[in-house]
Amino acid sequence: MxxxxxxxxxxxxxxxxxxxxxxxxxxxxxxxxxxxxxxxxxxxxxxxxxxxxxxxxxxxxxxxxxxxxxxxGEERDTHEIHPDSVPAQAPAAGTNHEAETALTEKKPLVEIEEISGHGYSGYVMTVNDPTKIRIGVPEKKGRGERVLSMAERTGAIAGVNGGGFADPNWQGNGFQPIGIVMSGGELFYDDLGKSKSTQVVGLDDNGKMVAGRYSLDELKALGVKEAVTFQPRIIVNGKGLIKDAADGWGIAPRTAMGQREDGAILFVVIDGRQPGHSIGANLYDVQQIMLEHGAVIAANLDGGSSTVLVKDGQVLNKPSTKSSEGRYLPSAFLVFEHPELAEIQNVWAGLKPGDIDPGKW
Incomplete structure (x- = not known):
C-alpha cells in the first residue's frame, strides 16, 4: 500500500x-x-x-x-441606414388571404433570438425601429437602478444595460457614470473635464447608430440624442476590428450594440462566469455574432456583472450576480412603443462632483 x-x-x-x-x-x-x-x-x-x-x-x-x-474608435463611420432596404417577403402564388396578410404584415418592434457557441449562451435582441430607443437613468439620487426597475417604471417593453460607471472595489452603488450620458437630446452627465472627446455608443435623431471617439461639439453637430460612454467599437463601415480570438480581451459576460443597414438595432447579450450554463465570450465572438446578423457598425457596452436583458417585465438572461435582476446601474438602453411619452428626468441635475459618492449606499 x-x-x-x-x-x-x-x-x-x-x-x-x-x-x-x-x-x-x-x-x-x-x-x-x-x-x-x-x-x-x-x-x-x-x-x-x-x-x-x-x-x-x-x-x-x-x-x-x-x-x-x-x-x-478613430476611423470615421460613414454608414447610412435605409429602412426600406429589406423588402417584405412576397406571398407565394396561390396563398390565401390570411397567409398573404401574415407574410406582409409589419415586423414586431422587438424580436428575441437565443444564441449559443463554444462555452457560451445568450441572446440577440433585434429592435426593428431604432427611433424607439431611449437612454434610461435612475429615478432617485444617490444610487443606480436595476434595468428591470427602470423599464417597469418608465413603461419600456425591453432594455439592456448601458454605459460604464465608477465602481470602487467592484461594490459601487451604480450612480456615478463614466464619461457622458445623453437622453432625449439633453446632456445629463459629463465628467470629461479637459478631455476633448470620449468613446460613445448611441443614436442620432434619425435612429442612426453612432459609435467611436467624438467630442461634445461633434455629437451636437451629428444630432445625437441618446448616448453613453463605453468602448471599444468592434465594427465600423461593415468591417470587424478584432482580428482573432486571442485579441478578444478574455472571456466574460458581454453586452454589445450594433446596427444593420436597414436601421434595425442589434443587442447581443451573453451570460458568463457560470460553469454548466455559460462561461462567457470574448469580443471576437461578439463581433462575429454581429457580423453574422448583418451589423455594419457595433460597439461593446458594459458587461461582466452588469450584463442584463429585460423583456416584458422579465429578466431573460442569467446575470452573474447574487440577484437574478442584476446590478444597480446608471444607464440603460430602453425600448418603448411610444418613446415620446416616456418621462426620463435628469437625476444628476444640480449635483456637483462632490455630491456623488459611488461607494455610499
Missing part, C-alpha cells in the same frame, strides 16, 4: 512539473496564461492576473488594450 501511495505522489508531482513547464515555457501554455489573465482583468479580481503573468506584464497588457481600444 505504501508503495502505491509513493507511486501516486511521484506521478502527481511529475504531471504537475510537466504542466508547469508547458504553462510557462511553451507558446500554447503562454497563450493560455494570457487568456486567463485577460479574463481576470475584466473581473473584480483584476489584481490576481499578476500571479499568472506578473505585475509588469499585467500593467503592460492593460495599457496595450487601452491604446488599441482608442485606435479602434
Amino acid at each position: 505504501m508503495r502505491f501511495f509513493t507511486g501516486l505522489i511521484t506521478v502527481t508531482l511529475l504531471l504537475g512539473g510537466v504542466g508547469t513547464v508547458w504553462l510557462f515555457l511553451t507558446p500554447s501554455g503562454t497563450n493560455l496564461r494570457y487568456l486567463m489573465a485577460d479574463t481576470l482583468i475584466t473581473t473584480q479580481h483584476r489584481s490576481w492576473a499578476k500571479y499568472i503573468i506578473g505585475q509588469h506584464a499585467m500593467e503592460t497588457r492593460v495599457q496595450a488594450y487601452q491604446q488599441q481600444f482608442n485606435e479602434m
Whole structure:
C-alpha cells in the first residue's frame, strides 16, 4: 500500500512539473496564461492576473488594450441606414388571404433570438425601429437602478444595460457614470473635464447608430440624442476590428450594440462566469455574432456583472450576480412603443462632483 501511495505522489508531482513547464515555457501554455489573465482583468479580481503573468506584464497588457481600444474608435463611420432596404417577403402564388396578410404584415418592434457557441449562451435582441430607443437613468439620487426597475417604471417593453460607471472595489452603488450620458437630446452627465472627446455608443435623431471617439461639439453637430460612454467599437463601415480570438480581451459576460443597414438595432447579450450554463465570450465572438446578423457598425457596452436583458417585465438572461435582476446601474438602453411619452428626468441635475459618492449606499 505504501508503495502505491509513493507511486501516486511521484506521478502527481511529475504531471504537475510537466504542466508547469508547458504553462510557462511553451507558446500554447503562454497563450493560455494570457487568456486567463485577460479574463481576470475584466473581473473584480483584476489584481490576481499578476500571479499568472506578473505585475509588469499585467500593467503592460492593460495599457496595450487601452491604446488599441482608442485606435479602434478613430476611423470615421460613414454608414447610412435605409429602412426600406429589406423588402417584405412576397406571398407565394396561390396563398390565401390570411397567409398573404401574415407574410406582409409589419415586423414586431422587438424580436428575441437565443444564441449559443463554444462555452457560451445568450441572446440577440433585434429592435426593428431604432427611433424607439431611449437612454434610461435612475429615478432617485444617490444610487443606480436595476434595468428591470427602470423599464417597469418608465413603461419600456425591453432594455439592456448601458454605459460604464465608477465602481470602487467592484461594490459601487451604480450612480456615478463614466464619461457622458445623453437622453432625449439633453446632456445629463459629463465628467470629461479637459478631455476633448470620449468613446460613445448611441443614436442620432434619425435612429442612426453612432459609435467611436467624438467630442461634445461633434455629437451636437451629428444630432445625437441618446448616448453613453463605453468602448471599444468592434465594427465600423461593415468591417470587424478584432482580428482573432486571442485579441478578444478574455472571456466574460458581454453586452454589445450594433446596427444593420436597414436601421434595425442589434443587442447581443451573453451570460458568463457560470460553469454548466455559460462561461462567457470574448469580443471576437461578439463581433462575429454581429457580423453574422448583418451589423455594419457595433460597439461593446458594459458587461461582466452588469450584463442584463429585460423583456416584458422579465429578466431573460442569467446575470452573474447574487440577484437574478442584476446590478444597480446608471444607464440603460430602453425600448418603448411610444418613446415620446416616456418621462426620463435628469437625476444628476444640480449635483456637483462632490455630491456623488459611488461607494455610499
